[in-house]
Structures are given as C-alpha cells and as structure tokens.
Amino acid sequence: MRILFVASEALPFSKTGGLADVVEALPKALVARGHEVAVILPRYRGTKTTAIVMPSLTIPLGNRLRFPAVADGTLLNGVRYFFVDDPQYFDREGLYGGPQGDYWDNAERYSEFCKAAIEIAKHVWPADIIHCHDWQTALVPVFLRTSYSDDPVMKDMPVVFTIHNMGYQGQFAKDVLDRAGIPQATFTPTGIEFYGNVNFLKAGIVYSDYVTTVSKRYAQEIQTAEYGYGLDGVARGRGDRLVGILNGVDYAAWNPAKDQYLAAKFSAKDLTGKLACKQDLFKVFGLPDVPGRPLLGIVSRFADQKGFDLIAEVAHEIMREDLSLVVLGTGERRYEDLFRALASAYPDRAAAKIAYDNAIAHKVEAGADMFLMPSRYEPCGLNQIYSLKYGTVPIVRATGGLDDTIEPFDLEHGTGTGFKFWDYSGGALLYTIRQALHHFADERIWKRIQLNGMTKDYSWKTPAAEYVALYDAARAARGLTQPARNQMPVATSK
Secondary structure, three states: OEEEEEOOOOOOOOOOOHHHHHHHHHHHHHHHOOOEEEEEEEOOOOOOOOOEEEOOOOEEEOOEEEOOEEEEEEEEOOEEEEEEEOHHHHOOOOOOEEOOEEOOOHHHHHHHHHHHHHHHHHHOOOOOEEEEEOHHHOHHHHHHHOOOOOOOOOOOOOEEEEEOOOOOOOEEOOOHHHHOOOOHHHOOOOOOEEOOEEEHHHHHHHHOOEEEEOOHHHHHHOOOOOOOOOOHHHHHHOHHHEEEOOOOOOOOOOOOOOOOOOOOOOOOOOOHHHHHHHHHHHHHHOOOOOOOOOEEEEEEEEOHHHOHHHHHHHHHHHHOOOOEEEEEEEEOHHHHHHHHHHHHHOOOOEEEEEOOOHHHHHHHHHHOOEEEEOOOOOOOOOHHHHHHHOOOEEEEEOOHHHHHHOOEOEOOOOEOOEEEEOOOOHHHHHHHHHHHHHHHOOHHHHHHHHHHHHOOOOOOHHHHHHHHHHHHHHHHHOOOOOOOOOOOOOOOEO
16 A cells, blocks of 8 residues: 655654654555655655755735745655655744744644645555545545545545544634635534634544544543543544554664663663663662662653642652652743752652653663653553563553553563553552562562563554554545556656
C-alpha cells in the first residue's frame, strides 16, 4: 500500500509532544513491512529543505487565495517527507503558539495545511489511504467529503484519523468558517458544530472512515464523560469505527544494551551496568549515592494531566520515606516551584532539573530504580514502556496506556511488571509507592520484577500490523479492494 501521513509535527523535524515520536516511528515500521509511506508536515522555522517539488499551490481560504509551495521530498529511513512551505503561516517562533498563547490564526494555518495535503495526494504522491493525526489535520476528511466530492481522483480517498489526546480539540469561533474556507454546510450538530463553535477534532471523528486512539483502554475512556471532554457522545456514535491501537516504542533509540547516553550498558542477561548508571545519575543531579537507597525518577511535562496535583498533595510524606528523588521536566510554574522547594528542603535526597534534556532523560530511565507516572489520564504514555526496557520499575495510575502496559506485581505467582493504583488520590499514590519500596528491600523479588518488564516487547511490529489491517478495512468500507496503482514519479525542481 501507499500510505500518506498528514501530521503537524514529527521527529527529527519538529516536536512538542509524543505525537512527533509516533509520526517518526510508525512510518518506519510500515516501510519495514514493505509498504510505501510519505509524511506531510508544515515547514516550520529551522526546517532545512533542499528542493521544491511544486513552486506554488493555489489554496482558497474563504474569499482569499494563498500560494504555499511544496518543499523537499527528502527520503529518510525509507520514508518520503514533504513540507507545506508558507513562511507567513509557519515560519514562527513556536509551532502552535508563543508566550502569549495560541496563535490567533491557527484555524487558517491548519486549514491551508489540510488543503495542501490533499493537493499533494492528488498531484505529487498518489496514495491508497491517508492517515491524519490530531485536530490540526482533521479538516482533511471534511474537505475530501465536501469540496472534493465531485473529484474522481480524491472523492473516495479513505481516511484514518488518530486521536493522540482528546483534551486538545482545536475549538474556534464560528467566523473561522469563512476565514478558513470551511463549507458552511458542515456547521451542524451532526457535523463540526460544538456548542456554537467550530470543533476541528469533532470534524475528524465525524468525517473519517475509521478513528483510532493510541491505546485500547483510552478508546474506551474517551466514550465516557470523565475523559471525553464533551465529545464522549460523538465518540460513542462512532463506536463501531473506533479502534484502540497501542503505540509502540523505538528500541533503536531506547535500549540499555546500545544506549549512547549511558555510563554503562546493560541488558536482561547482565544487569551489572545498571548500578553504574545509578551512580552516574546521582552525579548528574548532584546527590550523594547512599548504597541500597532506592532512587525514584520522574521525566515529564509538569501538568495536572500528569498527576502532579497528587504528587504535590503527598510530596513531604513521600520524602519521609528512605528514598532519593530526581525530577526532569518543565511545565506549570507551581509544579516547577514545588520541585525546587523539595530540593531545597531535602538537599541530600531530592534534586530537580527544570529543563527538557534528552540525554538526561535517558540517564533517568537507566539509573532510577522506580519511575513515577501517576497520570489523571494518559492516552498511551511512552516513558513507562521505556522504563520496562531499562529495568526501572513503573509506578502508575491505571488509566489509558498505563493500564494497558503495566501489570501489577503478584508476589504469589512472581508475575507482573510494576505497581499501579486506581483511585485518583494522594493516599492511593503514597500507598503504592510504599508497596514498591517494601518489595525493593528484597533483592531477589526486585530482580524478578525487573526481568519481567525487560523481556516485554512493545516494539512497533504489532501496532504496524494492526494499522495495516485497519487501512484495509477503511479501503473496503469505501468499496476499494485493490490498492490504487495510478502512481506517478515525484517531480522535484531546484
């Protein structure tokens, strides 16, 4: 199959969150299965391109015309990349906003991007299916079923739409219909209207052939009022076309046997290097290494979603236990201040780096004994899966992908990969940390938990196969059985 990804960010070109990791790794996994894959991204500031594929597209936005170029066509790990190049819209300091908040014209920016993606699929890189990600790309299926409904090439193009986080929906006032060139006929309760506003994420859910989320549990959760952010009824309405596929992780980048950032390599066959990584982590954070003392690690964006309100509730109780704590991340100021205060109050046992640092993130995964993720909700989560591979035992709340990937340790049977709690409360979190500390005291039991996790396989191999089956189902739903083979070479010009 020829599979076209449309996304607002992807490594190694742009990143604000886990979406970028997925849109880097999943296309590579699909190529490894023999498929052809291209990815369309905005050309943000700092993205270097070498060639122009099309010098100008004509994109109508309401009563205006815009003329973005299509840049590059770079081939990376077997994946073709194209960039929608409009400096006025995308050559900015941030991807979606700046210090003052979201950009006021995001609706127009990503409407143009979606229309340009369809034109690329029509004229540059013919596809068998389009896979869209999050609200920034949600107008692709809307335009295909409206503006392109009479187009013989594009009208039956199947679309799979993935929700990476239901909390980010792309809501705008009704006047963006004109400014973003969205057909007025779509502004209905069964279309993209949401309490008088335009809701891009709702558009993706309603107009796509299949909708996916990034874990099976999260697919169930978004159909409830607690996790649906007002769209739970819409999600339930598409329940027969809503599928949860757990994200994989890239073991080429996250593997303690090969990790370039570590003080020592180690594996499930030989764990001795993990102690050297723990000693190195103490040095990185400037803490004394007390032999036998457990080390709790956190790498995260500091936000309520990630459960930091629970940590704040019981922070001093946690620090009264015989443990050390290292924290890496940035986010809400009150949580940054919380960890600074803990480091000040417990200078020999707590330290925080208020930063994003990939190298130190690897060191935390390798050197910590336990990894804390008490999220309020977590569509998939990657760090708990990295932690398993590094023999760093996860302590998680049973939600979304955390619930799908972490099995509670069972002492009687010696099974399980971590510790988890269900009730969203500081007390439940504290109890679970104490439970983990209790088992840490027995070296034999702790090694059993570590090895249980390290031998798990959460690579992209299985998810890629599940996506291919879904692409086939989406094509069949549109009456398409054989892959389209009206391919043309990709033209490039300097």
